[in-house]
Amino acid sequence: TLITNDTSRLQSSYEYIVVGGGTTALAVANRLSVKHTVLVVERGSDQMNNDFVNDPFTIFGTPSACSFTMDAPPQVGSNGTRLIPLTHGGCLGGGSSINAMMGSRPTFAGMEAVEALGNPGWGWNDFLPFMQKSETFHPPNAEQRADGADYIAAVHGFDGPVGVSFATPFVAPALQAAGVNTSEIIYGLSLSPDLGIGFSGGHIAHYYYHIHFNEMLQADRRSSSAWSYLYPQSQQRSGLTVLTDHVVDVVSTKAGSNGNITATGICVQPSAGGPSLSFNVKREVVVSAGALYSPSILQRSGIGNATFLKSLGIKPVLDLPGVGSNFQDQVLLANVSFPLSPSANTTNVTAGDKILLGIVVAHATATNAFGPNGTEIIQAALLNSSADFTLSVGGIVVEEAFSAQAAAMANAYRIDHPIIELLYNPGSEVLQAWSLSILPLSRGTVRINTTDPTADPVVNTHFLTVDVDMQIAIRMARGLAQAALTPPFSDLLTPDALAQSNVPGPDATDDQVRDWVLATYTPGTHFVGSNSMMPKALGSVVSPELLVYGTTNIRVADASILPLSVCPHTTLGLYGVAEKAAHMILQTAGDT
Numbered sequence: 383t384l385i386t387n388d389t390s391r392l393q394s395s396y397e398y399i400v401v402g403g404g405t406t407a408l409a410v411a412n413r414l415s416v417k418h419t420v421l422v423v424e425r426g427s428d429q430m431n432n433d434f435v436n437d438p439f440t441i442f443g444t445p446s447a448c449s450f451t452m453d454a455p456p457q458v459g460s461n462g463t464r465l466i467p468l469t470h471g472g473c474l475g476g477g478s479s480i481n482a483m484m485g486s487r488p489t490f491a492g493m494e495a496v497e498a499l500g501n502p503g504w505g506w507n508d509f510l511p512f513m514q515k516s517e518t519f520h521p522p523n524a525e526q527r528a529d530g531a532d533y534i535a536a537v538h539g540f541d542g543p544v545g546v547s548f549a550t551p552f553v554a555p556a557l558q559a560a561g562v563n564t565s566e567i568i569y570g571l572s573l574s575p576d577l578g579i580g581f582s583g584g585h586i587a588h589y590y591y592h593i594h595f596n597e598m599l600q601a602d603r604r605s606s607s608a609w610s611y612l613y614p615q616s617q618q619r620s621g622l623t624v625l626t627d628h629v630v631d632v633v634s635t636k637a638g639s640n641g642n643i644t645a646t647g648i649c650v651q652p653s654a655g656g657p658s659l660s661f662n663v664k665r666e667v668v669v670s671a672g673a674l675y676s677p678s679i680l681q682r683s684g685i686g687n688a689t690f691l692k693s694l695g696i697k698p699v700l701d702l703p704g705v706g707s708n709f710q711d712q713v714l715l716a717n718v719s720f721p722l723s724p725s726a727n728t729t730n731v732t733a734g735d736k737i738l739l740g741i742v743v744a745h746a747t748a749t750n751a752f753g754p755n756g757t758e759i760i761q762a763a764l765l766n767s768s769a770d771f772t773l774s775v776g777g778i779v780v781e782e783a784f785s786a787q788a789a790a791m792a793n794a795y796r797i798d799h800p801i802i803e804l805l806y807n808p809g810s811e812v813l814q815a816w817s818l819s820i821l822p823l824s825r826g827t828v829r830i831n832t833t834d835p836t837a838d839p840v841v842n843t844h845f846l847t848v849d850v851d852m853q854i855a856i857r858m859a860r861g862l863a864q865a866a867l868t869p870p871f872s873d874l875l876t877p878d879a880l881a882q883s884n885v886p887g888p889d890a891t892d893d894q895v896r897d898w899v900l901a902t903y904t905p906g907t908h909f910v911g912s913n914s915m916m917p918k919a920l921g922s923v924v925s926p927e928l929l930v931y932g933t934t935n936i937r938v939a940d941a942s943i944l945p946l947s948v949c950p951h952t953t954l955g956l957y958g959v960a961e962k963a964a965h966m967i968l969q970t971a972g973d974t
């Protein structure tokens with residue numbers, strides 16, 4: 383594999399061009415380049431030898447050469463005042479080179495909802511084999527099993543590129559045990575044998591991570607898509623060229639006789655500035671720049687809302703109003719730290735210097751979180767939600783997109799999709815409990831405001847603008863307070879830990895909790911949906927084959943295609959998307 387930032391080493395034409403060198407992109411490129419020439423173009427740099435990026439125990443959130451943040455402007459869902467930071471990965475590996483490596487998957491109920499939105503072939507049973515193809519799962523060893531880890535072999539893969547394993551040794555067994563027991567009490571849940579079984583029903587689980595812990599494979603290294611699909615000796619491809627430090631400006635197209643358009647290549651420029659240059663494509667262009675950037679590339683290429691594009695001086699080649707709409711993310715209550723009791727200051731609780739996030743997690747269903755009628759309460763709230771605000775801001779482009787998604791979500795909750803994730807983090811001075819909403823209904827937009835390819839798009843998140851999302855966020859905050867007051871987790875904290883944390887106590891009114899949520903929440907950083915896969919009549923962008931509607935050979939393969947936020951954490955699901963995308967592309971090429 384040739385990885386370079388020097389364009390003089392490149393050919394002028396490739397069979398496939400992959401736009402972006404991130405999580406999904408490198409997996410797609412790996413599979414296509416077994417038999418075909420492939421060019422990957424990544425805006426960021428190659429950080430292969432950067433130990434800070436590779437080390438899975440680097441303190442999460444520390445800025446790195448791969449970590450970038452843009453701000454969403456203040457809006458209703460942020461009290462009209464706060465900027466909302468949108469952090470993303472910007473080197474080879476993309477988000478997988480900076481993320482917290484928590485290895486969850488979408489659920490059975492979630493993938494059924496995706497399929498029900500007009501996407502045959504995307505239900506759990508069809509999708510699972512693609513997730514399995516991507517992974518080498520490392521079963522827990524005797525020591526980890528003794529501490530509570532378990533797995534179900536039938537749902538895993540054992541010879542894919544991505545290393546997935548429990549931490550070795552278990553990070554902080556005493557905290558994990560406390561987190562399990564407290565979550566059992568708060569949500570009435572029990573320990574699952576494996577969090578990747580598409581679980582129906584809420585559960586508690588010990589997290590596994592996308593980390594190569596295995597000495598034979600790669601010891602203690604982040605299993606980013608770069609370290610899984612690109613760098614290892616076993617993954618070298620003579621047909622694969624990766625151009626770094628170059629930003630893709632547009633996909634060049636020509637019109638066909640039947641009204642469809644066909645990609646002929648791409649136009650790129652050095653990320654640091656300089657003259658543009660073009661590459662031709664013989665077969666397909668795969669846009670994989672992530673949910674924040676893929677819509678921008680389509681928009682610059684003249685694919686999007688024609689009126690909007692004209693307002694920026696861009697000649698529309700395809701009027702596809704859904705490009706950049708249906709953007710969504712979960713809401714994370716993460717500014718929550720509880721002071722550690724001095725008596726609990728042991729590495730069994732604090733994890734010493736090997737801190738990983740979310741070492742134990744509870745996935746609560748609506749019934750677990752809202753009581754015996756929880757599912758009916760949330761279903762009614764979803765089905766009675768008004769589309770007016772979301773339609774007015776462009777979060778959806780046709781009203782039916784909102785009702786169809788609300789109905790698919792309501793059905794997922796009927797099956798028993800989780801609604802809240804509660805997770806516990808170790809630490810030497812404080813312990814953290816965080817809470818993540820999983821399946822929001824609020825929808826935002828990603829739109830360029832300039833044709834400069836190096837500029838960030840404007841992302842209007844519109845988080846928490848649909849009331850059901852706020853109801854869930856309030857329940858999330860209540861769960862955090864309960865955790866701080868419920869033994870055995872509370873036994874690890876100082877007696878005044880809840881007051882010190884600023885989390886509203888049990889006596890706070892819903893209005894007080896709402897205010898705290900609006901002042902405190904951050905994005906889950908699992909951005910999806912901005913080029914959604916749904917029927918075109920719902921104002922969507924790609925078909926179930928991931929082809930951009932109205933094109934013969936432009937596919938999108940990244941988090942932007944997910945119409946719903948069905949993954950508690952996205953990465954392992956996105957490797958499934960990548961494997962499925964590559965399979966469909968190779969089918970079109972007649973290779974499978």
Ligand SMILES: Cc1cc2nc3c(=O)[nH]c(=O)nc-3n(C[C@H](O)[C@H](O)[C@H](O)COP(=O)(O)OP(=O)(O)OC[C@H]3O[C@@H](n4cnc5c(N)ncnc54)[C@H](O)[C@@H]3O)c2cc1C
Pocket residue numbers: 401402403404405406407423424425426469470471472473474475476477478480481482483484485486628629630631670671672673675676679835907908909939940941942951952953954956
């Ligand atoms: C801080 C953080 C923590 C997270 N923690 C977890 C976790 O614990 N577990 C989990 O499963 N998920 C986690 N995620 C989410 C997960 O990492 C992302 O959802 C996933 O990486 C997105 O993959 P993608 O392929 O859609 O896009 P990305 O991986 O973002 O790849 C897009 C790539 O395209 C490049 N690009 C963009 N525009 C252009 C252009 N014009 N030209 C060329 N290149 C371009 C970008 O530089 C980037 O490398 C986290 C994310 C963040 C940001």
